[in-house]
Amino acid sequence: MDPVRYRILGTTQALRPDGTVVPVGGARLRALLTVLALRAGRTVPVRLLVDEVWDGEPPADATGALQALVGRLRRALGADAVASDDGGYRLTATADDIDLHRFERLAGEGLRALSDGDPAKAGLVLDDALALWRGPA
Incomplete structure (x- = not known):
């Protein structure tokens, strides 16, 4: 299920x-x-x-x-x-069943992508994280 x-x-x-x-x-x-x-x-x-x-x-x-x-x-x-x-x-x-924990995971991945010099990947992952918010962040 x-x-x-x-x-x-x-x-x-x-x-x-x-x-x-x-x-x-x-x-x-x-x-x-x-x-x-x-x-x-x-x-x-x-x-x-x-x-x-x-x-x-x-x-x-x-x-x-x-x-x-x-x-x-x-x-x-x-x-x-x-x-x-x-x-x-x-x-x-x-944790992945809860938007907050998915947000934290994706934000971490985005920050790692930035520090690894991959701003395109960082932008995609951080956009996915931000999309989890409903209403003002």
Whole structure:
């Protein structure tokens, strides 16, 4: 099965393999997806997720609220999209499934091409990186 792609360079979105947008409604749900996508493939501790999603003002039952939010995200993206790990959660995506990480990789390739004296290649690769941004960079 092809992976879901994630966009966080602009409004947070998830895209199915055919390019259709997966509805990820609500600011907190998008915040959770963003925090997980920033650390793709790595477990994000519950405490950090709560701090980031609720911007330092967590609800009384923060753990329960986070569990409910993760459940909603799994329903939107698929049960396997978010894994439970010791003390946290992990987005089961590769770095290349997330536009930010592709941007960083392409920007690095572009800079290497420039330092190698290949401005034409650098221009192409850096244009590809910039095209990942939606809205003002």
